[in-house]
Amino acid sequence: MIKNVKIDSQAGTASDAPTSTPEADRPASLGSLVEQISEQASRLVRAEIALAKAELTEKATKSGIGAGLLVVALLILAYAAGVLLLAAVYGLGTVWPLWLSALTIGGFMLLVTIILALVGVQLLKKATTKPESVQRVKDDITSIKEGLHR
Numbered sequence: 001m002i003k004n005v006k007i008d009s010q011a012g013t014a015s016d017a018p019t020s021t022p023e024a025d026r027p028a029s030l031g032s033l034v035e036q037i038s039e040q041a042s043r044l045v046r047a048e049i050a051l052a053k054a055e056l057t058e059k060a061t062k063s064g065i066g067a068g069l070l071v072v073a074l075l076i077l078a079y080a081a082g083v084l085l086l087a088a089v090y091g092l093g094t095v096w097p098l099w100l101s102a103l104t105i106g107g108f109m110l111l112v113t114i115i116l117a118l119v120g121v122q123l124l125k126k127a128t129t130k131p132e133s134v135q136r137v138k139d140d141i142t143s144i145k146e147g148l149h150r
Contacts, residue, residue: 085105085109088101088105089101089102089105092104092105
């Protein structure tokens, strides 16, 4: 006897529901079996698609919230860096004149910025050049072509 398996896409459970009719005691025909398999496969695919949509929606929501929190954290970090730099200027201002401490901290920040920019430019130059493997492959192709012409 063939039973329909009913899938609850919300709870993720399956239950057996017999398709008992008065004629259910005799074997089902091949056509009806194929029809039932097709129908159940179709239901299963629809349930899986619905589950996948729900999971993607949940992940997208969590990702959006996470990205928003990171943006807020970076904004707060930028303000905190400014406050810490001001504190450094005032701290040096207790020993030196305030203008000299501000000039020193500003000069140090400029030096760090220049060093980071130079390192970044060097890394970008390395990243934009052709990989050595590309040149080796071109050399190999040239060697094979020359070998074929001999």
